[in-house]
Amino acid sequence: MGRSTTTSRQAVEALCSRIASSKESMRKEDLQVLETLMIMGRKHSGELSAGDIEAELRFVISILMEIIKLLDRR
Amino acid sequence: MIINATGTDRITLWKLIGGKIEKTMYRNYSNIFISGDKYDLEFLSRQFDDSDWIDYTWIEAQDIFGNLNGIKVTVSPSMEREIIRIVQYCGYGRKFSVFNAAIDPVLRFMAQNKLRFFQKDSLYDMDPDISTAQIIIREGKSGEFSGAIINGSVEQNLKNAMERVSSAIDDSTVIIYNNHLGTFYRFLLRMEHSGYKIPGIRKNRGGTYESYGQVHYSPDRVRINGKICISQSSMIYSESGMDGIYEISKISSLNPETASNVTPGTAVSSMEIYNALSSGILVPAFKDDHEKEKTIETLFVTDKGGFVLQPDPGIYENIYEIDFSSMYPTIIVNYNLSPETVTASPGHGKIKLPGDNPYYVHMDRGFLSSAIEPLLKERLIYKTIKPMGAVYSNRDTALKWLLVTSFGYTGYKNARFGRIELHEAITSIGRWALSRAMRICEEEGFTIIHGIVDSLWITGEGNIIQAIRRIKKETMINIVLDAHYDWLFVPPARSGLGSLNRYFGRKKNSGMKVRGIDLRRSDVPDISRKMQRELLGILSDCKNIHEIGEASEKLYQIRNRYISNIRKMGKEDFILNLKPTRRLEDYRVENIQKAAIRSMRLSGMDENPGQRMEVLVKDGKRHIIAENPEDIPDYNFYEKYIHRAFEPFQYIISYAKANRRITLENWLE
Numbered sequence: 001m002g003r004s005t006t007t008s009r010q011a012v013e014a015l016c017s018r019i020a021s022s023k024e025s026m027r028k029e030d031l032q033v034l035e036t037l038m039i040m041g042r043k044h045s046g047e048l049s050a051g052d053i054e055a056e057l058r059f060v061i062s063i064l065m066e067i068i069k070l071l072d073r074r
Numbered sequence: 075m076i077i078n079a080t081g082t083d084r085i086t087l088w089k090l091i092g093g094k095i096e097k098t099m100y101r102n103y104s105n106i107f108i109s110g111d112k113y114d115l116e117f118l119s120r121q122f123d124d125s126d127w128i129d130y131t132w133i134e135a136q137d138i139f140g141n142l143n144g145i146k147v148t149v150s151p152s153m154e155r156e157i158i159r160i161v162q163y164c165g166y167g168r169k170f171s172v173f174n175a176a177i178d179p180v181l182r183f184m185a186q187n188k189l190r191f192f193q194k195d196s197l198y199d200m201d202p203d204i205s206t207a208q209i210i211i212r213e214g215k216s217g218e219f220s221g222a223i224i225n226g227s228v229e230q231n232l233k234n235a236m237e238r239v240s241s242a243i244d245d246s247t248v249i250i251y252n253n254h255l256g257t258f259y260r261f262l263l264r265m266e267h268s269g270y271k272i273p274g275i276r277k278n279r280g281g282t283y284e285s286y287g288q289v290h291y292s293p294d295r296v297r298i299n300g301k302i303c304i305s306q307s308s309m310i311y312s313e314s315g316m317d318g319i320y321e322i323s324k325i326s327s328l329n330p331e332t333a334s335n336v337t338p339g340t341a342v343s344s345m346e347i348y349n350a351l352s353s354g355i356l357v358p359a360f361k362d363d364h365e366k367e368k369t370i371e372t373l374f375v376t377d378k379g380g381f382v383l384q385p386d387p388g389i390y391e392n393i394y395e396i397d398f399s400s401m402y403p404t405i406i407v408n409y410n411l412s413p414e415t416v417t418a419s420p421g422h423g424k425i426k427l428p429g430d431n432p433y434y435v436h437m438d439r440g441f442l443s444s445a446i447e448p449l450l451k452e453r454l455i456y457k458t459i460k461p462m463g464a465v466y467s468n469r470d471t472a473l474k475w476l477l478v479t480s481f482g483y484t485g486y487k488n489a490r491f492g493r494i495e496l497h498e499a500i501t502s503i504g505r506w507a508l509s510r511a512m513r514i515c516e517e518e519g520f521t522i523i524h525g526i527v528d529s530l531w532i533t534g535e536g537n538i539i540q541a542i543r544r545i546k547k548e549t550m551i552n553i554v555l556d557a558h559y560d561w562l563f564v565p566p567a568r569s570g571l572g573s574l575n576r577y578f579g580r581k582k583n584s585g586m587k588v589r590g591i592d593l594r595r596s597d598v599p600d601i602s603r604k605m606q607r608e609l610l611g612i613l614s615d616c617k618n619i620h621e622i623g624e625a626s627e628k629l630y631q632i633r634n635r636y637i638s639n640i641r642k643m644g645k646e647d648f649i650l651n652l653k654p655t656r657r658l659e660d661y662r663v664e665n666i667q668k669a670a671i672r673s674m675r676l677s678g679m680d681e682n683p684g685q686r687m688e689v690l691v692k693d694g695k696r697h698i699i700a701e702n703p704e705d706i707p708d709y710n711f712y713e714k715y716i717h718r719a720f721e722p723f724q725y726i727i728s729y730a731k732a733n734r735r736i737t738l739e740n741w742l743e
Contacts, residue, residue, distance in 0.1 A: 005377045016569075039570040046382040050430060050505060052375050 008049030109144035185351035207242035274299030291684030318472035380527030385572035402481035412440025429502030
């Protein structure tokens with residue numbers, strides 16, 4: 001009561017903004033890939049928060065899920 | 075029928091009998107209960123003996139957790155504070171637990187005598203016909219009174235306005251007023267100064283407060299002896315009118331004036347106190363059962379909110395929206411959740427709650443679940459019969475607010491019957507229920523598009539009735555088909571994923587449903603809303619994605635017309651309804667909000683963060699707002715609003731032309 005922990009969404013958004021801060025040092029073509037990864041990473045983070053999984057791992061699993069879906073469709 | 079009660083040590087009950095109000099006076103008293111260590115209680119009793127004026131008895135009483143031995147002190151309600159002060163002084167503020175104190179005296183009187191305001195034989199019955207006057211005072215920009223609107227009739231002559239306001243107050247029991255910028259109170263004082271007799275005019279100071287991260291302002295509340303004064307800016311009044319206030323008063327046992335001023339949380343708390351006092355259960359005066367210690371890992375696992383399933387942006391066809399009705403209150407009632415029934419350990423007579431949180435529940439009926447149950451049943455009835463009349467719809471709205479708050483209040487640190495583990499158990503079951511609903515929908519042949527807390531958007535050719543029936547049976551929470559869309563559009567959020575709370579769609583045979591876009595916002599000018607209304611009018615004729623694509627030209631034409639005609643529009647279309655949330659000195663950057671609050675200060679008015687104000691922007695770049703009637707709007711500034719309002723429509727056109735939803739795969743291509 002009266003406490004507040006970051007929500008799963010806030011934790012992933014914080015991670016994304018940390019990743020985004022490295023944009024300046026990237027080549028243009030790599031930037032687009034990074035942005036795609038951030039969308040992929042966010043995509044399933046909410047669902048994965050149902051399990052006791054840390055934000056970084058949720059982000060990575062979410063990316064892997066989207067990549068596997070892409071490969072399956074192709 | 076009891077319609078009002080006032081007073082502290084002596085309560086005046088207002089009864090409506092045969093259309094007339096009869097007032098009767100009764101004595102009121104407080105039974106305060108103090109528990110603690112026996113040795114400490116004996117010490118306290120000796121202090122009471124020495125005091126010579128405090129009567130007490132030793133009794134055994136019951137709170138929601140079980141029996142307690144202690145001292146019962148009977149005093150006038152106005153002496154409660156003094157008793158609490160003595161008890162805290164003797165017990166160093168921690169040795170004793172005080173019960174049945176710090177309670178609204180009217181609420182206490184009603185509960186101790188098992189009385190109710192606005193008691194009706196049937197839920198279908200109308201509220202009593204109480205004489206009511208609605209008074210709005212008009213004021214010019216420089217602060218001079220320019221008349222009044224009394225019951226919808228405008229009176230511009232100041233002398234006549236005073237005469238008519240005086241008559242309206244004399245003839246009415248309920249006075250509905252608007253005290254924005256203190257106008258009504260100042261007008262009453264002016265009337266008094268001019269020789270009119272208005273009994274006991276006084277005001278309770280309003281102020282700025284924060285709720286759910288938003289800053290609000292409540293204007294000063296005006297009170298007049300012998301009248302029930304209701305502020306138009308009262309949250310309950312603005313949401314549900316007098317019907318809602320009577321309903322809240324009935325449920326909370328607060329008099330209508332108090333009921334109009336409190337938050338829904340306080341109303342729920344009052345209802346719980348009434349239930350406890352009237353059934354002999356002790357009510358803690360102060361919250362002192364603190365949260366048990368947890369590891370940081372446990373805290374992260376348990377402290378979670380509602381479940382969200384991220385949608386892809388795009389247009390979807392044949393969509394069903396299904397919603398759990400009053401999800402959290404239903405969970406409280408159907409899973410018997412109450413501070414005394416939820417535990418972290420298994421045991422005899424306990425069952426494990428579904429969901430990811432490690433909580434168990436006792437089978438014995440809980441205090442909170444019993445208190446919420448009638449409220450929930452009543453709301454379901456009003457929800458069903460609300461098409462039969464505005465009164466039912468207003469009661470439904472009032473009850474909806476109480477039920478929403480009844481959940482939030484379980485996690486509030488000062489809630490007398492709150493407990494954080496209870497809050498966690500409720501959200502945990504909520505997440506489980508939505509996940510179960512998703513799985514069932516998939517088994518029934520649907521694809522899940524979007525899900526958020528208590529709602530799911532699904533598409534497919536499955537049997538929706540069968541899916542709903544199964545979800546209801548398995549989760550024990552009522553779920554209904556809220557809408558069936560021909561198409562639904564989810565615009566992209568800045569993250570690139572679908573927006574969670576902005577969408578619009580065409581419902582089969584019953585118009586459009588719109589959420590989160592400018593049309594639903596209060597901080598945009600009317601031009602944005604007007605244009606979006608026109609655009610949606612075009613889209614409402616489109617039955618499928620193909621037709622949306624074909625309508626694109628018409629959509630562009632509307633936008634272009636708004637841009638080319640911007641200089642021909644009336645000034646009222648450009649008014650921005652702002653709510654500056656800080657004081658002038660607290661703004662670091664120059665912006666419109668700061669300009670608005672500065673203009674307020676310069677004109678000598680009180681600047682109150684959270685107070686709404688209407689402004690016309692004269693120069694958007696330099697943040698200058700219009701001060702004079704001849705000032706014209708900054709059209710370039712307002713053109714940006716038109717472009718912003720058109721953004722979702724720009725997206726829907728491009729998606730419709732691509733004839734697909736934007737998946738990552740499409741996006742990558």
